Amino acid sequence: MTSGNNGATTPEDDDPFGYLYADGQANGAQPPSGGGYGYPNSVNRVRAVGQRQYGQPAPGQQQTAAYGQAPQQQGAYGQSNAHYAAPETFPGGGAPTAPQQTGHGGGGGRRGPNTKGLLIGAIAVVAAVVIGIGVAMMNGNSDDKAGGGASPTPTTSQNTKPSQSPSNATSTDLPKTDAKDLQLGGGATRASDVKGAKSDGGTYVTGFNAVGSSITWTVDNIPAGGKYSVYVGYSVPGKDATATLTVNGTPSKTPVGLKNWAGAAQGDYEKGWTKTYNWVQLKKGTNTVNLSCGQGNQCDALIDQLWLVKGWVGS
Incomplete structure (x- = not known):
């Protein structure tokens, strides 16, 4: 051209x-x-x-609007539009699927934290703790009300100086014994040359400072099973001693503390007279209380008396 x-x-x-x-x-x-x-x-x-136009619409299709103009609606609101019909409406189309929700609102899809479930779990934990405490308290009360049977492991006591007249305790009509009435074993013997013993005639047990030495008290007429405190009258020569307590054949896990509560000088038995106590469980009727010098004990002490007090003193 x-x-x-x-x-x-x-x-x-x-x-x-x-x-x-x-x-x-x-x-x-x-x-x-x-x-x-x-x-x-x-x-x-x-x-x-x-x-500018981009060709004529095909039959059955919506006419393309000019650039910048809104397309004309085909049919009234709510009526189907052939050009924008859902795939499932065409022959062979798939089954409609439910729309998936997102966010934290109601319906399906992802949800926010399950705060209700967490709250229920926390309440359950607190309830379990409260129930456990209640059961423990009930068991403690049942021990106080127990009518018989000795504890398999008698509990020992005090780390402070015993008072002369313990509060919340009484020895009225409960058994008491002097050294002259105790059953001795091992190298233990009786003597009365050291002054200050409170037993009848000033008699006390000596020779206790050797492994195997023992003192046995057979206690009769216990009115009811339950908690008692067994007192030991003793003297130490200005230093602490220990012994093993056994009740009805069951040894205590903690040794008897024969401390120098009197503050006696070294070697002064006469100034060393004092007392201590241990917590025990006794049964109604007859019980056996044994004080012995076992392996690991320091038993340099004189023993003059043993007696009982109802309840666990100081508890």
């Missing part, structure tokens, strides 16, 4: 501003005037913004 009559040979050769140059004007380029621009019969066509 020839320039000036047929325009550019290809669209890309069509210079939209050819009319500004001499050679373009010579070839027939014209300023735009509502139609095409550039060379005659050029392929470009000027369209106002929003007016």
Whole structure:
């Protein structure tokens, strides 16, 4: 084709501003005037913004709106639109699927933290703790009310100096014994040359400072089973001693503390007389209380009396 009559040979050769140059004007380029621009019969066509069309709609399809204009609605609100119909409405389409919810609202999908479940779990834990405490307290009360049977492991006592007349305790009508009435074993013997013993005639047990030495007291007429405190009257020569307590054949896990509560000087038995106590469980009737020097004990002490007090003193 020839320039000036047929325009550019290809669209890309069509210079939209050819009319500004001499050679373009010579070839027939014209300023735009509502139609095409550039060379005659050029392929470009000027369209106002929003007016360019991109072909005719196919049958059954919605007509494409001009750029910047809203498409026309096909049919009334709520009626199906063939162009935007769901896939399941076409032949062979899949079954409809429920929409998935996201976020923390109601319905399906992901949910937020289960605070209600956490609260129920916390309440259950607190309830279990309260029930456990209640059971423990009930068991403690049942021990106080027990009518018979000795504890398998008698509990020992005090780390402070015993008072002369213990509060919450009484020895009225409960058994008491002196050294002269005790059953001795091992190297234990009786003597009365050290002054200060409170037993009848000033008699006390000596020779207790040897493994295997023992003192046995058979206690009769216990009115009821339960908690008692067994007192031991003794003297130490200005230093602490220990012994093993056994009740009804069951040894205590803690040794008897024969401490120098009197504050006696070294070697002074006469000034060392004092007392101590241990907690025990006794049964109704006859019980056996044994004080012995076992392995690991320091038994340098004189024993003059043993007696009982109802309940666990100081508890």
